[in-house]
Structure formats: structure tokens, C-alpha cells
Amino acid sequence: MLDRPASRPAAGAAPLLDIRNLRIEATSYPPGEPPRTVTIVDDVSLTLEQGKVLGLIGESGAGKSTIGLSPLGYGRGGARIVGGEVRLNGRDILEEGPKGFRRLRGREVTYVAQSAAAAFNPAHKLMDQVVEATIRHGVMGRADAEKRAVALFRKLSLPDPERIGERFPHQVSGGQLQRVMTAMALCPKPDLIVFDEPTTALDVTTQIDVLAAIKEAIRDTGVAALYITHDLAVVAQVADRIMVLRHGKLVEEGDTGQVIHRPHEAYTQALVAAHDLQHQEKPPQAEPLLTVKNVTAAYGGGAVKVLKNVSVALCAGQTLAVVGESGSGKSTLARAITGLLPPQSGTVRFAGRELPARLVDRKKDDLRELQMIYQMADVAMNPRQTVGTIIGRPLEFYFGLRGAERERRVTELLEKIELNRGFANRYPAELSGGQKQRVAIARALAAKPKLIICDEVTSALDPLVANGILKLLLGLQAEEQVAYLFITHDLATVRGIADAIAVMLRGEVVRYGPKSQVLSPPFDAYTDLLLRSVPEMEQGWLEQAIAGRRMQSAGN
Amino acid sequence: MLSVKGIPAGAALGLVMTALFLFAAVFAPVIAPYGMGEIVGGVWEPASENFWLGTDNLGRDLLSRMIYGARTTILIAALATALSFGLGSVLGFLAAVVGGWLDTGLSRFVDLLMAIPTLIFGLVVLSVLPSTVLTLILVMGILDATRVYRLARAVAADINVMDFVEAAKLRGEGSGWIIFREILPNALSPLVSELGLRFIYAVLFLSALSFLGLGVQPPEADWGGMVKENKEGIVFGIPAALIPAAAISVLAISVNLVADWILNRTSSLKGGRGHA
Numbered sequence: 001m002l003d004r005p006a007s008r009p010a011a012g013a014a015p016l017l018d019i020r021n022l023r024i025e026a027t028s029y030p031p032g033e034p035p036r037t038v039t040i041v042d043d044v045s046l047t048l049e050q051g052k053v054l055g056l057i058g059e060s061g062a063g064k065s066t067i068g069l070s071p072l073g074y075g076r077g078g079a080r081i082v083g084g085e086v087r088l089n090g091r092d093i094l095e096e097g098p099k100g101f102r103r104l105r106g107r108e109v110t111y112v113a114q115s116a117a118a119a120f121n122p123a124h125k126l127m128d129q130v131v132e133a134t135i136r137h138g139v140m141g142r143a144d145a146e147k148r149a150v151a152l153f154r155k156l157s158l159p160d161p162e163r164i165g166e167r168f169p170h171q172v173s174g175g176q177l178q179r180v181m182t183a184m185a186l187c188p189k190p191d192l193i194v195f196d197e198p199t200t201a202l203d204v205t206t207q208i209d210v211l212a213a214i215k216e217a218i219r220d221t222g223v224a225a226l227y228i229t230h231d232l233a234v235v236a237q238v239a240d241r242i243m244v245l246r247h248g249k250l251v252e253e254g255d256t257g258q259v260i261h262r263p264h265e266a267y268t269q270a271l272v273a274a275h276d277l278q279h280q281e282k283p284p285q286a287e288p289l290l291t292v293k294n295v296t297a298a299y300g301g302g303a304v305k306v307l308k309n310v311s312v313a314l315c316a317g318q319t320l321a322v323v324g325e326s327g328s329g330k331s332t333l334a335r336a337i338t339g340l341l342p343p344q345s346g347t348v349r350f351a352g353r354e355l356p357a358r359l360v361d362r363k364k365d366d367l368r369e370l371q372m373i374y375q376m377a378d379v380a381m382n383p384r385q386t387v388g389t390i391i392g393r394p395l396e397f398y399f400g401l402r403g404a405e406r407e408r409r410v411t412e413l414l415e416k417i418e419l420n421r422g423f424a425n426r427y428p429a430e431l432s433g434g435q436k437q438r439v440a441i442a443r444a445l446a447a448k449p450k451l452i453i454c455d456e457v458t459s460a461l462d463p464l465v466a467n468g469i470l471k472l473l474l475g476l477q478a479e480e481q482v483a484y485l486f487i488t489h490d491l492a493t494v495r496g497i498a499d500a501i502a503v504m505l506r507g508e509v510v511r512y513g514p515k516s517q518v519l520s521p522p523f524d525a526y527t528d529l530l531l532r533s534v535p536e537m538e539q540g541w542l543e544q545a546i547a548g549r550r551m552q553s554a555g556n
Numbered sequence: 557m558l559s560v561k562g563i564p565a566g567a568a569l570g571l572v573m574t575a576l577f578l579f580a581a582v583f584a585p586v587i588a589p590y591g592m593g594e595i596v597g598g599v600w601e602p603a604s605e606n607f608w609l610g611t612d613n614l615g616r617d618l619l620s621r622m623i624y625g626a627r628t629t630i631l632i633a634a635l636a637t638a639l640s641f642g643l644g645s646v647l648g649f650l651a652a653v654v655g656g657w658l659d660t661g662l663s664r665f666v667d668l669l670m671a672i673p674t675l676i677f678g679l680v681v682l683s684v685l686p687s688t689v690l691t692l693i694l695v696m697g698i699l700d701a702t703r704v705y706r707l708a709r710a711v712a713a714d715i716n717v718m719d720f721v722e723a724a725k726l727r728g729e730g731s732g733w734i735i736f737r738e739i740l741p742n743a744l745s746p747l748v749s750e751l752g753l754r755f756i757y758a759v760l761f762l763s764a765l766s767f768l769g770l771g772v773q774p775p776e777a778d779w780g781g782m783v784k785e786n787k788e789g790i791v792f793g794i795p796a797a798l799i800p801a802a803a804i805s806v807l808a809i810s811v812n813l814v815a816d817w818i819l820n821r822t823s824s825l826k827g828g829r830g831h832a
Contacts, residue, residue, distance in 0.1 A: 338726055359725065367728040380719040384741035397727060447727075 017048040023083035051222040055239030059462035063248035073101040106133030110185035114197040116177040120169040127165025134188040152183040156213040175206035203325035204533040233535035237542040274463040277496025288313040295346030317481040321494040324504035371444035375456035377436035388424035394446040413442040434465035570813025581627040588620040625777040633758035639697030644704025652712035682770040711743040752815025
């Protein structure tokens with residue numbers, strides 16, 4: 001059933017995919033300026049043999065997705081292929097035009113998108129969508145196609161493979177949907193699959209299952225793949241070769257082992273080292289700054305309990321990391337502490353006093369001393385306010401600073417976040433992702449808080465940028481003696497910054513204590529699963545991790 | 557700010573026409589060749605050197621009355637629109653930000669007002685109250701505010717759940733700051749385009765009321781009333797009634813062209829740098 005693809009011209013002689021001197025441009029329309037042409041991909045060449053996997057690695061804007069889509073003859077968002085050749089099975093697909101693309105897409109080359117939830121049509125059953133391309137291209141009839149789909153579902157370890165096709169996209173979990181999409185891509189027996197960050201949007205514990213399923217399916221069907229991601233540790237598990245890209249140009253290409261262990265270029269070395277943050281754990285103090293005691297909170301007037309009897313404490317100038325997958329209640333804990341979601345029972349003590357449950361009952365000083373930084377800096381700042389207003393408003397609001405004095409303090413804060421004073425006149429849309437998050441940090445600092453709640457502040461950022469933000473946060477902590485409640489799903493980050501850790505699962509704290517204690521055995525089953533799910537930059541890690549775990553991840 | 561270059565032809569035409577109407581409205585006494593109520597010739601005289609558009613049913617100069625009519629019509633429509641926007645958007649934002657009982661109460665009251673056809677409601681109210689310009693503006697403004705309220709509330713409800721509004725609430729900001737500094741700047745583009753449309757509806761509504769005899773009272777000139785005064789002439793092939801009617805539609809189209817263009821230029825939330 002899962003036979004190898006019927007490859008067309010003499011295989012072996014020419015590579016399956018041969019991209020030569022690819023050049024891709026797009027036109028951008030900067031506000032207030034004439035439109036200009038931007039080169040997204042500049043003179044990139046690559047070859048891919050049959051049955052091999054090539055990983056494309058780089059930060060956002062590196063052009064990796066644009067290159068990945070070129071074998072489909074597709075330019076996203078108005079990108080145009082202006083130079084070079086894309087040779088697939090020995091012919092240049094760019095010469096064939098729209099008709100050729102139509103024969104090619106969904107037949108010879110297929111695509112797995114980052115967000116399967118957004119890529120599936122919510123109005124059709126999964127099976128109809130999985131077999132559609134196969135039937136339309138006349139690869140096989142409906143009955144055979146559905147049989148093949150079921151076999152693929154089984155191969156990808158989906159539960160109830162016979163009947164999962166009967167469901168609608170919203171009736172399966174995110175990790176399962178991603179695997180159904182992989183089945184869809186494999187169904188027409190393509191020669192090449194383009195995986196565009198297929199596991200980036202998933203929880204770590206789910207990612208590992210999807211990764212294993214994808215890897216096995218690629219091996220067993222002998223299909224070639226381009227695997228696009230920004231996570232070097234992930235790509236190390238599936239790719240034979242890795243290409244590192246930056247600003248649309250090739251930085252380095254080599255065997256997976258060589259790239260991750262012996263990178264030649266400075267940029268690749270920085271990528272490999274991005275996780276190496278060192279943090280000396282501080283001992284707990286007698287009188288904690290924040291004490292959350294037996295807090296229970298619920299949405300919908302008590303119907304859905306999302307926090308059950310949660311107790312944690314955080315000392316002044318230290319970092320408490322709250323770890324868990326999505327839905328574990330870690331963000332709700334932040335909402336309960338800030339008063340956005342008044343708890344049903346339990347108390348929050350802060351700086352020696354008990355905080356009123358509801359936000360409206362809190363005094364200005366309670367609000368000032370407890371600041372928050374959000375995951376998406378984009379939406380956390382008013383797009384119609386300048387950076388100067390965004391940072392200056394807390395100064396005016398809490399300290400009554402005005403005019404030159406306020407301006408001076410804004411400049412000071414900008415310096416603290418390593419931006420120059422010119423940024424005060426910019427709007428958020430004119431900043432990069434990392435700069436936006438820095439401005440959000442400055443806004444929090446402006447209030448001179450004792451505690452900052454950081455809600456997944458680095459998860460939307462590229463690894464190197466995220467690393468810079470974490471270093472900045474640690475530096476500011478040493479300088480200002482501010483405590484962080486750091487909410488994250490990324491255990492690698494936690495190791496680098498935390499003093500204490502609380503592991504949450506379905507609204508409960510399952511493990512809590514100083515970092516050294518939480519991260520040393522014996523582990524409970526869930527912490528063990530979390531720890532084993534963090535990808536390590538080691539070939540063969542995936543197989544060991546799958547073999548060694550004691551508990552199934554929730555996404556299964 | 558707006559650059560003069562790169563204005564599409566349609567928008568440019570709309571801008572020029574709107575400017576012409578506004579000019580006529582502001583400088584009516586200066587540019588009108590005759591007085592508004594002055595009888596200067598025979599009944600329904602055709603266009604001539606003395607009377608560029610001819611005369612009306614009483615022998616008054618039609619061009620002069622058109623110019624004065626522009627003044628009355630545009631003034632009342634503009635004030636009614638301003639009132640409806642002030643009232644509708646502030647209440648709409650407040651309902652979205654405060655929520656709860658205030659929201660429910662206001663929204664149901666607006667539903668109640670909207671359930672009654674506007675024209676009939678207007679007719680009933682105006683037949684009871686004295687037909688002064690102030691009553692007209694109040695009635696039109698309040699009735700139109702219901703539409704603006706619904707739009708403003710919907711737009712503000714979307715913005716109110718964004719993280720930057722939550723951040724402002726966590727900072728302890730009051731409703732005033734949240735409404736006017738956080739939400740209003742981001743809700744402006746849909747509201748501005750709606751402003752153009754609402755202004756046109758106000759012109760049409762006023763014209764309809766005047767045509768029915770409950771709007772602007774004679775001898776004041778306004779376009780709807782002028783259509784009414786001259787409608788008998790159509791039977792005899794006299795175009796006097798069509799000229800104010802044409803003016804109404806040209807104004808409507810011109811303002812719409814401008815409003816569409818403004819909407820296109822400002823619909824992107826991405827750039828705070830006001831490029832429109």
C-alpha cells in the first residue's frame with residue numbers, strides 16, 4: 001500500500017530537485033514612501049536527492065518559506081521569482097507556466113502548512129479533504145484513495161484510523177490535525193513534500209509525537225522533503241542535510257552532524273549556542289514578595305474550573321517559572337494574580353499586604369508595583385501611539401512626570417532596553433519583533449514595579465532575538481531587584497533564568513520548588529514527559545525520547 | 557498628511573464637487589445674484605442671461621435659491637450628523653467598555669428606537685413639535701445616532717479585548733482615557749467613512765421631510781422643499797424641480813467618493829504614522 005513514488009525519468013542520474021541561482025523579489029509599500037522592490041531570496045542554489053530530507057533553517061525574514069514554496073511555483077504575498085531555475089525531475093518548472101503548476105501542485109509536490117487548524121476547511125470532513133488532490137489528479141479512484149488514506153492515518157499513529165476521516169477539523173486536536181495534514185500530503189504519492197514549520201505551533205509534548213510520525217512516514221514512503229523551521233534542535237531530528245539561511249542568502253550548508261556539532265560560520269555558531277544561558281539559582285528568602293494561597297478560579301460563573309487550589313510563592317528579586325502546556329492554567333494564574341479574573345477562593349498576598357480580588361478595588365500602588373508583559377508585543381501596544389507615549393504614560397500616570405522631566409526619563413528607559421532616543425518618535429509598526437518586546441519591557445519598568453509577570457514573552461520570537469530579551473531581563477533583574485513570574489512552555493528557557501519552578505497540569509501545580517530540586521530526579525510522570533520532550537541538539541535524540549517516556553502526551 | 561499627488565480621479569472629482577457645494581453654502585449672500593425670497597421675474601421662466609437656471613413657481617431666481625438652499629441643507633445635515641456622531645460614538649464606546657447593565661440597557665433602547673421606521677418616527681415627532689431648525693437637527697441627530705451607536709459599539713468591542721486595552725486597565729486608567737486615547741484613535745477609520753455615508757443620509761432625510769412639508773418651512777430655501785414647490789412644473793415640461801433633485805444626488809455621490817477614498821487610505825491598522 002505504501003509503495004515508493006512512481007518516479008518519472010531515470011532516477012539517480014539527476015537529483016529530484018535542483019534549484020539554481022534562485023532570486024525572488026517582492027514589492028513593499030512602506031508608509032509615506034514610494035513603493036520599493038525588496039530582494040527576499042538572493043542567489044540560492046540547492047539540490048535534493050530522492051528520499052532525502054533537507055532542513056531549511058533561519059530566523060523570520062530569512063526567506064526559508066519563500067524558498068520552500070518555490071518548487072510549487074508559488075510566491076506568497078506577491079513575491080515573484082525573477083531569476084534562476086527550479087528543476088524538478090529534470091525539467092524547469094518555471095517555464096511551464098500556470099498550467100504546469102496545476103499539474104504539479106498536489107501531485108508531484110505537496111505542502112504541509114504551519115497551522116493545520118487554519119489550513120483545513122472547517123466545513124468539510126477530513127477524509128474528503130485528504131483524498132481530494134489524489135482523486136482530482138487521477139492518481140487513483142475514490143475507494144483506493146480512501147484505503148490509502150486510512151493506511152496513512154495508521155502509519156501516522158492517529159487514533160481510530162478507520163473513522164477519523166469522518167470527523168470535522170474542529171473535532172480533532174492540533175497535533176492530530178497536523179498529522180492528518182501530513183497524510184493529505186502523502187496521499188497522492190508525491191516525489192517531494194514541503195513541510196513549513198509543521199510543529200512550531202504545537203506544545204512540546206505534542207511536537208515530539210508529530211515529529212516522530214512525520215519522520216517515520218518519510219522513511220517508509222521514500223519521499224523527499226524540504227523541512228522548514230527556525231528550531232535547529234527539531235530539524236536535527238529529521239534532516240539529512242541542513243541549510244542555514246539569513247537575509248535571503250545562504251550562510252552554510254552541510255550534513256546535519258557537521259552543522260550542529262562543527263558549524264563553520266559565526267552565525268550558525270550563535271544559533272547552536274542560543275540556548276546556553278547560565279543562571280545562578282538564588283536561595284529562597286524567609287518572607288516572600290508574592291504568596292498565592294489555595295487559589296481556585298473559574299470561567300463562566302464557576303462552570304469551568306481552570307485553577308484548582310494553586311499555591312506558589314515568589315521572593316523579591318527572584319524568578320518563578322510557571323511551566324505547562326496550553327490549557328494548563330498558567331496564564332489564568334496570571335489573570336488571577338492581576339485581578340482580571342477574581343478567584344473564587346484563596347488569597348493573593350503581595351509585599352506584606354493582601355491584594356483585593358477584583359481589579360477595580362485595588363489601589364494605584366498595588367497596580368503600579370505589579371506589571372505585566374504580554375506574549376504578543378504587537379497587540380500589547382496601541383498602534384496609534386508612539387513609543388514615547390507608550391513608555392511615557394505610566395510615568396505621567398503614576399508619578400505625575402510631565403514635559404522635559406518625562407522626556408528625560410523616557411530616554412533613560414530606552415537606554416536601559418538598549419535602544420537609542422530616536423525610537424521615542426516611532427510607532428510600534430515601525431519596530432521589529434524584538435524591539436517591540438523591549439519597548440513593552442520598558443513600559444513595565446517605567447512603573448518601578450516590584451514584580452513583572454512575563455506571559456510567554458519570548459515564544460513569538462526567533463531564538464537569537466529571544467535570547468537577547470532573556471539576557472536583558474536577567475540584567476534588569478540584577479539592576480532593579482525586580483521579581484519575575486515567568487510563564488512559559490519552554491523548559492530550555494526555564495533552565496536559563498529561573499530560581500524556582502512550578503509545573504502545572506490541568507489547573508493544578510504538580511511539582512513546585514527551587515529549580516535545582518524540580519529539575520533533579522526522581523521525577524513525577526508529567527515533569528518527566530515535559531523534560532524528555534524538549535528537543536536536544538543531538539541526532540537520534542527523538543528515538544531515545546520516545547522509547548524512554550512513561551506517559552502519553554495529552555495531544556494523542 | 558494627504559499628498560495631493562496620487563489622488564484617484566474619482567476621489568479628486570468628489571473633492572472638487574464637495575468643495576464647490578461647501579463654497580456655495582458658506583458664501584451664499586456674496587455669490588447669489590438675487591435675494592433668496594425676491595420675486596424677480598415671471599413664473600417658470602426658462603434659463604436666460606439674467607436667470608441662469610430660470611425662475612421658480614413664484615418667479616424667484618432658481619440659481620439664487622439653489623445657492624441659499626445649499627446653505628440650509630448642508631448646515632442642517634452637517635449639524636445633525638455631528639450630533640449623531642458625538643452622541644452615538646461616545647455612548648457606543650461607553651457601552652462596549654463598561655459592559656453589563658449599561659450596555660444591555662442602552663442597546664435595547666437603541667433597538668427599540670430602530671424598530672420604528674425612521675421617516676414615520678420623524679414625521680410623528682415633527683408634526684407634534686414646532687418645525688424649527690433646532691428641532692429638525694435634534695430629531696435627525698438622535699434618530700441617526702442609533703446607527704452610529706451600533707457601529708461604534710461593534711468596533712469598540714473588538715478593540716476592547718486587545719491586549720493594549722487590557723494593559724491600560726491593569727495600569728488603572730479610567731474609562732475616559734480608555735475611550736478617547738486607546739479606542740477612539742483605532743476606531744477612527746470605520747467611523748470616518750461612516751461619517752460621509754451618514755451625512756448623505758441626513759441630506760436625503762432632510763430633503764424627504766421638506767418634500768413632505770415637515771422639514772424646512774417656506775420661504776426658507778432648501779433643496780427638498782424646492783423640489784416640492786416646483787414639482788407641478790414637470791407636467792408642463794419645466795425642469796425646475798429636477799435641478800435641486802440633481803444637486804442632491806451630485807452631492808451624495810461626491811461625498812461618497814471622498815469617503816470611500818478615505819476609507820481605503822486609512823483601513824490599515826498597521827501603520828500608526830498617519831498616512832491618510
